[in-house]
Amino acid sequence: MVDLITKKRDGQTLTQEEIEWMIDNYVSDAIPDYQMSAMLMAIYFNGMEDTEQAQLAFAMLHSGDVLNLDQIPGIKVDKHSTGGVGDKISIPLAPLVASLGVPIPMISGRGLGHTGGTLDKLESIPGFNVNLSEKEFVDLVQEHGEAIVSASGDMAPADRRIYALRDVTGTVESIPLIASSIMSKKIASGTNALVFDVKVGNGAFMKTEEDATKLAEALVSIGKQANVNSVALLTDMSQPLGITIGNSLEIAESIAILRNQGPKDVRDLTIKLAAQMLVLGQKAPSLEVAIGLAEDALRDGRALKKFKQLIQDQGGDPAVVDNPKLLPQAQYKIAVKAPRAGYVVGIDTNALGVAVMQLGGGRAKKDAALDLAVGLVLHKKLGTPVSEGDTLAMIHANQEDVSAIAAQVQQAYTIDSNVPVVPPLIHKVIR
Incomplete structure (x- = not known):
């Protein structure tokens, strides 16, 4: 494994045999987490060739069960x-x-x-x-x-273990690791x-x-x-x-x-x-x-x-x-108001997602329990004109005091006098 880490550290391409050996031995606990962490960091900095990342996906894919859907007619x-x-x-x-x-x-x-x-x-x-x-x-x-x-x-147990390791070693944002992870499961x-x-x-x-x-x-x-x-x-x-x-x-x-x-x-x-x-x-x-x-x-x-x-x-x-009212319903609904008039020229989408997480609708940790009823209903989106005091979004909560979250939602909206250019829904298609 030291040889393979050194090879990838120096920007060289791993062979199919090397990748398969590495994944097999990692899943069987013959390779410790600290060596796999070093390999992930080497991949993070040096990337992988197209064939190399595909071979990593296939090695992780074959580390566990592969579903056979051949008995189902048609193209799945x-x-x-x-x-x-x-x-x-x-x-x-x-x-x-x-x-x-x-x-x-x-x-x-x-x-x-x-x-x-x-x-x-x-x-x-x-x-x-x-x-x-x-x-x-x-x-x-x-x-x-x-x-x-x-x-x-x-299914793809190697991916599950490597994914957990990436989460704690600063190697999540690597395109070859993301792509091979997704494809091994799919x-x-x-x-x-x-x-x-x-x-x-x-x-x-x-x-x-x-x-x-x-x-x-x-x-x-x-x-x-x-x-x-x-x-x-x-x-x-x-x-x-x-x-x-x-x-x-x-x-x-x-x-x-x-x-x-x-x-x-x-x-x-x-x-x-x-x-x-x-x-x-x-x-x-x-x-x-x-x-x-x-x-x-x-x-x-x-x-x-x-x-x-x-x-x-x-x-x-x-x-x-x-009757969608049979779905879980939140106890409180709190309106978040626009502080000024103008147009919505920007939305901090990430901040709105975090706000819902703080209401209990998302997980900060993998094993956290969810409140399935809470969330946000948006009344204004990009390019929408607003008057001062208009409702930007409605908070659905099961806690009475959400003032800090309401402030966060309000700050996620940027309102300006100029009409913005709203980006297209589909940027491009890659085949």
């Missing part, structure tokens, strides 16, 4: 988001695409820090179970074309094609378009080498997505989208991602046709019906679809 398509504030897209997207005949075996994650997790949001639906067995997961995708679950403990889930939603902006992991592009290219490159057809969209996270941040609030917004209502940005992005998935799943010959199919499925209620089916299949109460 999944979607992965790099995470953002108010990003609830997976929830309306999965039933929408499944309603059009594409099998969706979706393995999702939990939230940590200022970004929310799909599994936490779904668990705000009474009874919803994300911890299905491998057989239950496969059976649901085969029978009804969709399931959204957490990864089993036996390929292990047995999917045939992948759509990536790579967020860029002040509420995203990647703050600049340059970094987001590098990550998107790395993900698509690994997909190509794994024979997993992939496409990546760089999407805007310079403000929260939609008007809700918080678990049950985002489920209610997702239901609105499936009713062909809800905020335009969430609806537009859901349809654009659905179109990419339909083309990859060979259910549409072009993106234009696919967009029309997705719009029809929202309009005629097929997608909504499929969401009810998903909830029922996974032990939840489908009545929440017709």
Whole structure:
């Protein structure tokens, strides 16, 4: 291992055999954490070649169980988001695409820090179970074309251990390590094609378009080498997505989208991602046709019906679809007012995510319990005109005194007399 650390420290390329040896020995505890930490730091500073990062993904992938979904007919398509504030897209997207005949075996994650997790949001639906067995997961995708679950403990165990190590060694922000981590789990889930939603902006992991592009290219490159057809969209996270941040609030917004209502940005992005998935799943010959199919499925209620089916299949109460008030409700609602008139020219998206975390809606630590009812409903977004005293956002809380959090939310808004240029929702597409 010392030889391999030295080789990577000096900027050389590790071979497939070396990477496989390293991962095998790390998982079997023959390599200690301190040596793997040194290797991660060497990768952080010197990067990896395209083939090298793909081989790291494959080595981590084969460190545990790999799902075989061959018995499910059709091209299985999944979607992965790099995470953002108010990003609830997976929830309306999965039933929408499944309603059009594409099998969706979706393995999702939990939230940590200022970004929310799909599994936490779904668990705000009474009874919803994300911890299905491998057989239950496969059976649901085969029978009804969709399931959204957490990864089993036996899937890519090397990644789980390395991820925990990166968290405490300052090596999280490494594009080869991020890309190989994501792809080891996604390929292990047995999917045939992948759509990536790579967020860029002040509420995203990647703050600049340059970094987001590098990550998107790395993900698509690994997909190509794994024979997993992939496409990546760089999407805007310079403000929260939609008007809700918080678990049950985002489920209610997702239901609105499936009713062909809800905020335009969430609806537009859901349809654009659905179109990419339909083309990859060979259910549409072009993106234009696919967009029309997705719009029809929202309009005629097929997608909504499929969401009810998903909830029922996974032990939840489908009545929440017709009555979102059955979702957890916060005790207090506190308005945050605009201190001056003008236009919203900037939103500190990260700060709003942290505010929801401080209300109890997000985790500062991995094992923290969540309050599924709390969050924010935004009344003003980028480019919106405001008068002094207008409500910028409504805090949904289960504590009476949220004055410090209200001040934080107010400060997250920049109001100026000039009309701002609002960035496009989709920056670019990488194939």
